[in-house]
Amino acid sequence: MATTVAESKLTDQPQPGQMLRGIALLAPPVVWMLVFYLIPLVILLVYAFWSVDYLTVVRELTLENFKTIVTNDLYPRVILRTIAIAAIVTSIDIALAFPIAYFLARKVTKHRELLLMLVIFPLWSSYLVRAFAWRTILGTNGILNSFLQWAHITDQPLTFLLFSKEAMVLTFSQVWLPFMILPLYTVLDQLPKSLLEAAADLGGNGWQTFRRVVLPLALPGVVAGSLSVFSLTMGDYITPTLIGGPGDQLIGKIIADNFGTANNWPLGAALVFPLLLVIFTMLVVANRFGALGRSSV
Amino acid sequence: MSTPTAIAKPPRDWSAWALGFASLLIYAFLYLPIIVVVLYSFSATKVNAWPIQGYTLDWYRELRGDTEIRNAIGLSVRLGLVAALSSLVLGTLGALALDRYRFPFKPGIRFLIVLPITLPGIVTGIALLAFFSLTDRPLAQWTIQLFGLSFPIPLIVAHITFSITLVLSTVAARLFQLPSSLGEASADLGATPWRTFRRVTLPLIFPAMLSGAILAFTLSFDEVVVSLFLKGRDNTLPLLIWGRLRLGLSPEINAAATVITAVSLVGIVTSTVLLGRTFRSGGPGNE
Numbered sequence: 001m002a003t004t005v006a007e008s009k010l011t012d013q014p015q016p017g018q019m020l021r022g023i024a025l026l027a028p029p030v031v032w033m034l035v036f037y038l039i040p041l042v043i044l045l046v047y048a049f050w051s052v053d054y055l056t057v058v059r060e061l062t063l064e065n066f067k068t069i070v071t072n073d074l075y076p077r078v079i080l081r082t083i084a085i086a087a088i089v090t091s092i093d094i095a096l097a098f099p100i101a102y103f104l105a106r107k108v109t110k111h112r113e114l115l116l117m118l119v120i121f122p123l124w125s126s127y128l129v130r131a132f133a134w135r136t137i138l139g140t141n142g143i144l145n146s147f148l149q150w151a152h153i154t155d156q157p158l159t160f161l162l163f164s165k166e167a168m169v170l171t172f173s174q175v176w177l178p179f180m181i182l183p184l185y186t187v188l189d190q191l192p193k194s195l196l197e198a199a200a201d202l203g204g205n206g207w208q209t210f211r212r213v214v215l216p217l218a219l220p221g222v223v224a225g226s227l228s229v230f231s232l233t234m235g236d237y238i239t240p241t242l243i244g245g246p247g248d249q250l251i252g253k254i255i256a257d258n259f260g261t262a263n264n265w266p267l268g269a270a271l272v273f274p275l276l277l278v279i280f281t282m283l284v285v286a287n288r289f290g291a292l293g294r295s296s297v
Numbered sequence: 298m299s300t301p302t303a304i305a306k307p308p309r310d311w312s313a314w315a316l317g318f319a320s321l322l323i324y325a326f327l328y329l330p331i332i333v334v335v336l337y338s339f340s341a342t343k344v345n346a347w348p349i350q351g352y353t354l355d356w357y358r359e360l361r362g363d364t365e366i367r368n369a370i371g372l373s374v375r376l377g378l379v380a381a382l383s384s385l386v387l388g389t390l391g392a393l394a395l396d397r398y399r400f401p402f403k404p405g406i407r408f409l410i411v412l413p414i415t416l417p418g419i420v421t422g423i424a425l426l427a428f429f430s431l432t433d434r435p436l437a438q439w440t441i442q443l444f445g446l447s448f449p450i451p452l453i454v455a456h457i458t459f460s461i462t463l464v465l466s467t468v469a470a471r472l473f474q475l476p477s478s479l480g481e482a483s484a485d486l487g488a489t490p491w492r493t494f495r496r497v498t499l500p501l502i503f504p505a506m507l508s509g510a511i512l513a514f515t516l517s518f519d520e521v522v523v524s525l526f527l528k529g530r531d532n533t534l535p536l537l538i539w540g541r542l543r544l545g546l547s548p549e550i551n552a553a554a555t556v557i558t559a560v561s562l563v564g565i566v567t568s569t570v571l572l573g574r575t576f577r578s579g580g581p582g583n584e
Contacts, residue, residue: 018398018399019398019399019400021398021490022394022397022398022399022400023394023398023400025390025391025393025394025398026390026391026394026395026398026400026406028386028387028390028391029387029388029390029391029394029410029461029465030391030406030409030410032387032457032458032461033409033410033412033413033458033461034409036425036428036454036455036457036458037409037412037413037421037424037458038409038412039428040424040425040427040428041412041420041424043424043427043428043431044420044423044424044427044428047427096323096326099316099319099320099323100316100319100320100323100324102316103313103316103317103319103320104320107312107313107316107317113569117565117566117569118324118327119324119327120565120569121561121562121565122327122328122331124512124515124516124519124561124564124565125331125519125557125558125561125562126519126521126535126554126557126558126561127519127521127522128519128521128535128538128539128554129330129331129334129519129538129554129557129558130330130331130334132334132538132542132550132554133329133330133331133333133334133554134330136333136334136337136345136551137329137330137333139345141344141345141346142345142346143333143337143345143346143347144347146346146347147347150347150348174326174327174329174330177323177326177327178327206312231415231416231417232417234417235416235417235418235419235420236417236419236522237419237522238521238522242542252417252419255419255423256419256423256525256526259423259426259526265423265427268423269423269427272420272423275417275420276416276420279415279416279417283415
């Protein structure tokens with residue numbers, strides 16, 4: 001098997017040493033990932049089958065944590081709420097990303113590189129900073145409230161702005177938006193111009209062309225972006241902590257609390273299972289839509 | 298372009314204007330929080346309120362005099378450098394192997410390598426926390442001292458892990474674009490694989506390697522989601538900001554956040570310039 005498989009891009013002739021060389025190159029990063037990612041992940045999942053007795057972990061297998069998650073009605077509610085919020089955030093981001101991605105891919109002729117970089121930059125600016133900026137904006141004595149009072153639109157601070165589901169949705173939509181714009185831009189950019197012209201020639205108006213031609217072809221980008229936005233929202237605990245109210249906790253925050261103040265690691269680890277289940281389901285769906293692509297990695 | 302006349306114009310030109318206007322609003326939405334933080338870091342009053350009463354550099358002076366913040370910036374820089382350099386080597390090796398060679402389990406290995414960015418950061422954080430805690434040695438004791446500087450192992454390990462994915466994808470994307478004929482030509486001319494790598498491949502992928510490493514530094518410099526679980530004795534700058542946020546907002550935090558943003562800006566610009574044209578496009582207006 002070795003010689004037939006070992007063809008590479010370098011030579012057409014299969015060489016016996018090729019595969020060995022490949023493995024030698026690959027070994028350091030793969031060993032690192034196994035030791036410092038996969039093994040820790042397995043340990044984490046094993047934790048879910050342990051239990052806690054007076055703050056010490058009992059290393060005996062039990063399904064107690066899963067029973068707690070299913071029977072205690074807090075957890076199913078939190079999981080459903082998380083999925084609902086992630087779905088709303090994803091929909092908002094699709095709606096916001098479409099015009100800007102379409103504009104950049106099909107309408108802009110000058111400075112496109114710069115405009116794209118402007119989309120990417122917020123991704124690389126600190127997530128923590130952006131999340132806490134929303135708190136500065138929405139707080140009772142925050143910028144929005146003082147602005148509204150300064151402009152005489154309200155005469156008292158609006159207290160419902162911060163610490164609410166709506167504020168969380170707003171923050172999430174803003175911080176993850178570039179993750180939706182970029183894959184959408186990529187698919188819209190690759191759309192052959194001839195297809196749009198053909199649609200117009202056949203008498204399709206703007207909306208028809210968009211719905212019947214652009215949208216189906218852009219679907220892999222939408223799915224790829226949705227996967228990122230959904231997964232990031234599902235696992236986040238920073239925004240729920242800074243922006244969310246006490247009544248609207250998400251699963252990421254509950255997991256983080258169990259590994260922090262609540263100090264119930266096995267229960268926290270068990271809550272990772274529904275999280276992974278949702279994300280892997282989405283991965284499978286995304287794969288079907290060809291959204292994961294045959295990228296270089 | 299000729300002078301636009303009513304006839305020469307495409308019939309639905311207004312859509313470009315509408316889309317452009319919508320895009321402008323979306324850009325504003327993307328940048329609003331960043332602008333707020335930067336603007337209010339210069340505000341003279343302690344409360345973040347509208348309108349801004351006056352401007353000052355006091356908060357930056359306070360930042361400079363704050364030893365806690367100085368130490369935190371030091372640790373963030375160390376961590377970023379170690380993560381960038383280690384992932385530069387590990388990520389490039391992985392990218393070369395995946396691009397140039399065939400071996401069993403390749404799809405599985407690809408999957409493993411992108412897993413840290415596919416799964417939410419919290420999973421990396423608590424998985425490594427569980428991993429390091431198996432030894433019953435507290436996280437704070439996992440710090441080693443070198444040349445009088447502290448190096449917290451759990452944070453270093455975590456930052457290298459997500460950085461590998463980043464460098465690997467950047468370098469792999471570049472390798473993917475390179476025609477394989479270059480390597481073949483070099484081999485035909487009698488060059489050994491090592492010589493081909495040094496004289497042909499390396500110069501071509503070096504900008505991508507550097508770009509990936511800078512991105513890794515940038516990401517490491519403001520990472521908080523994973524790091525919060527693995528914090529030992531010392532704070533990184535984002536961890537310190539997180540800690541202080543709980544005590545309430547202060548203009549000094551805005552100033553610290555502005556510093557982080559500035560570092561990110563320099564990082565992303567350098568990295569983009571290094572990569573050259575990041576996005577190949579076939580859209581209108583492109584030759």
